Amino acid sequence: MEKNQVRTRFAPSPTGYLHIGGLRTALYSYLYAKKTGGKFILRIEDTDQNRLVADSIDNILKTMKEAGLFYDEGPDVGGDYGPYIQSQRKNEYLKYAKILIEKGGAYYCFCSKERLENLPDANGARRYDKHCLSLSKEEVQKRIESGEPYVIRQNMPTEGISSYTDAVFGEISVKNEELEDNILIKSDGMPTYNFANVIDDHLMGINVVMRGTEYLTSTPKYNLLYDAFEWERPLYIHMPPIMRDKEHKLSKRDGAASYEDLIEKGYIKEAIINYIALLGWSPKNDKEKMSFEEMQQLFSIEGINRSPAIFDEIKLKWLNGLYIKEMDADKFLQLATPYLDKSKAAGKYDYTKLAKLIQGRVEALTEIADKVNFLEEFDNYDINLFENAKQKSSIDSAKKYLPKIISALTDLKQWDNTALYTVLTSLAANEGVKNSSILWTTRVAISGKESTPGGATELADLLGKEKALKRLNFSLNLLGKE
Numbered sequence: 001m002e003k004n005q006v007r008t009r010f011a012p013s014p015t016g017y018l019h020i021g022g023l024r025t026a027l028y029s030y031l032y033a034k035k036t037g038g039k040f041i042l043r044i045e046d047t048d049q050n051r052l053v054a055d056s057i058d059n060i061l062k063t064m065k066e067a068g069l070f071y072d073e074g075p076d077v078g079g080d081y082g083p084y085i086q087s088q089r090k091n092e093y094l095k096y097a098k099i100l101i102e103k104g105g106a107y108y109c110f111c112s113k114e115r116l117e118n119l120p121d122a123n124g125a126r127r128y129d130k131h132c133l134s135l136s137k138e139e140v141q142k143r144i145e146s147g148e149p150y151v152i153r154q155n156m157p158t159e160g161i162s163s164y165t166d167a168v169f170g171e172i173s174v175k176n177e178e179l180e181d182n183i184l185i186k187s188d189g190m191p192t193y194n195f196a197n198v199i200d201d202h203l204m205g206i207n208v209v210m211r212g213t214e215y216l217t218s219t220p221k222y223n224l225l226y227d228a229f230e231w232e233r234p235l236y237i238h239m240p241p242i243m244r245d246k247e248h249k250l251s252k253r254d255g256a257a258s259y260e261d262l263i264e265k266g267y268i269k270e271a272i273i274n275y276i277a278l279l280g281w282s283p284k285n286d287k288e289k290m291s292f293e294e295m296q297q298l299f300s301i302e303g304i305n306r307s308p309a310i311f312d313e314i315k316l317k318w319l320n321g322l323y324i325k326e327m328d329a330d331k332f333l334q335l336a337t338p339y340l341d342k343s344k345a346a347g348k349y350d351y352t353k354l355a356k357l358i359q360g361r362v363e364a365l366t367e368i369a370d371k372v373n374f375l376e377e378f379d380n381y382d383i384n385l386f387e388n389a390k391q392k393s394s395i396d397s398a399k400k401y402l403p404k405i406i407s408a409l410t411d412l413k414q415w416d417n418t419a420l421y422t423v424l425t426s427l428a429a430n431e432g433v434k435n436s437s438i439l440w441t442t443r444v445a446i447s448g449k450e451s452t453p454g455g456a457t458e459l460a461d462l463l464g465k466e467k468a469l470k471r472l473n474f475s476l477n478l479l480g481k482e
Contacts (some may be wrong), residue, residue, distance in 0.1 A: 012060055043084045057209040150187065172219065207235060240305055319347075345375045361453045393440040
């Protein structure tokens with residue numbers, strides 16, 4: 001480990017899909033490490049065995065890589081400070097807990113569940129009363145040897161104030177009398193989060209800790225551990241919460257709380273990462289659409305906000321639309337194909353032409369099916385769609401020009417967008433009307449829709465000559481019934 005090199009970490013618990021808040025922590029930790037020439041470490045914190053969800057670790061690893069957050073050290077890439085899964089480091093925690101006991105910073109506790117439940121209840125909160133702190137070494141040893149279950153608790157000071165400086169929120173102070181003697185080692189021998197993360201951060205050389213504001217007031221507990229071991233404290237960077245609105249935190253119940261939720265909603269990973277970066281941070285130039293490389297260049301602690309970030313899916317969709325519009329056509333075709341395969345137009349049209357038609361008209365990939373389903377949903381429609389003063393079109397003009405449109409297109413030998421446009425605009429010129437009058441009539445007649453992802457000639461080209469003429473004749477017949 002290089003001296004003074006920044007080492008950040010992301011330490012998720014494998015309890016399900018990666019939440020947006022967790023992904024933001026990973027992103028900021030990654031960006032800060034890369035901006036400073038440091039290292040970014042992934043560590044899995046699975047000490048709470050009761051909350052583990054099958055395949056969660058694999059999901060976390062997959063999401064990190066898919067999002068472009070490639071860690072320098074981690075469970076599947078190794079490193080000099082492994083293992084990087086806490087359950088595989090169990091002996092380390094017990095060793096350091098015993099050292100802490102010798103230093104007076106912790107003690108064995110044998111209190112039963114019943115005793116703990118009968119402790120005085122102060123305003124709805126039961127606080128441990130240091131009952132076992134007074135046990136002699138001899139008594140402790142005797143009870144351990146007899147097989148009596150125990151935990152190891154942190155010995156908190158009861159007077160004074162613990163303070164530290166956070167890089168975003170400034171000086172944070174907590175009265176020591178408010179800090180409870182938390183459990184460090186559980187009765188099953190596994191460490192609690194409060195203890196394991198401090199031990200691991202020190203042993204892995206983590207000197208910058210980034211996490212949510214929910215840890216602002218509990219950080220003094222961790223600092224007391226650092227101080228007891230005479231270890232250097234890390235730099236703390238706490239980030240504001242991500243909210244659904246001004247009063248409610250974003251949660252799994254909101255249906256957009258994880259990376260997978262957003263992918264399923266049709267958002268692309270580049271837009272997701274870009275938007276998550278803006279949830280609590282803004283660059284000095286206030287730029288919103290940024291490449292991953294630009295984020296690395298622009299990221300700074302100074303840009304992290306203190307106020308909560310509101311998750312605005314409308315803004316995410318807008319940003320996603322920008323990414324789609326500016327995307328390479330081949331890449332969009334690749335992303336669009338699975339959605340086209342699930343649409344009513346599946347396998348019936350040229351996907352390259354379809355993708356070109358809709359690329360600038362969708363903000364999320366899940367909109368694709370709705371944009372193309374009309375190609376297979378043609379039936380009776382409201383002929384008032386032909387009435388459009390702006391396009392110089394009416395029902396009467398449609399009745400007049402539709403037979404001429406059908407005739408001109410029936411004689412057309414080369415059926416493509418360019419040839420279709422040429423013949424229809426030539427017809428408009430011959431009739432002495434604006435192009436829009438003929439093109440609007442044609443578009444309504446072959447789509448039965450007021451709004452379509454393409455113009456008249458693009459749609460006709462996509463449908464093909466036989467289907468386009470069939471629809472034109474259907475519309476002529478529909479007008480005749482009026």
